[in-house]
Amino acid sequence: MASKSMRMSAEERRESVIRAAVVEFAERGYNGTSTQAIASRVGVSQPYLFRLFPSKRALFEAAVLRCIGEIKQRFLEAAEGKRGQEALDAMGDAYFGLVTDRSHLLLQLQMYVSTAAAENAGDAEVGETVRELWTDLWDSVAAASGCEPHEVTDFFAHGMLINVLVAMGFPVEHRLWAGFERPC
Template structure:
């Protein structure tokens, strides 16, 4: 069955997320992405005008994936219960690799490119706003949530085992804020 242009664009974004996540913006050619999709490079450029547009689409998808994951984790919950569910679900999301790798590559690319930086900043702030509105979390809780998420990113990226130096406990920085459910 032949894919529509929208389906090909979707396939391109998925392939780009995987390839950019592995090789970074500067280290990934559009030829590699086209090959992963099973299309020619000229066809890829009919879907996206240039490499940066494809990277930005993959970055946007990364943020959308995180938000969708949080929404699924908090389904049917409100306020603090939704916040707790999102907190507890993040490690599962980044443990698979593609989201973590793409997220880290977004930060790397943002350092040297203003357009990428601005797009990633808008995505990140949108995610912040989503969590705030969805949960009603305080400024302190939001800072702790996103700061702990970055710590989880680093620990997972470095392959630090959960039992090493008690990092599973470090990630639960919320202390008594979320008492054990009994």
């Protein structure tokens, strides 16, 4: 039996729920994931889950925020002290560490599909949140690199190609993008 000091705080439990939500939403998407599956993965009841997160949408948004937040953090850390192509190259290299985490990669892909599905079902707020986070990420890359909008767009387009190919099973070091040079 665990002692009282071994119990998780609400914040620790919240973190474990977000980690579980990332995995569940990555595997099943927004519509295909039940809050019961997330609660079961963490070992809590659904009522407790809803004390931590008021709705399934809030939980999805927390998982998406975590995913995009990690990308942004890695990009900004990698670009620190660099400008232009050097900054983009450093951010691209840092990104490879994230796409090797299958749940992180699949959650990114699920964000797009889940946003469309939620909006088709009448829940526009999911899409608004995802678009705001992506706009902030794009703006952060532009500011950190100092590159022109078309160059930042090329950077993200290349990243999306990598996402799709890695999700299809191509290795991160595959020749399809190994020699790609981005202008800046």
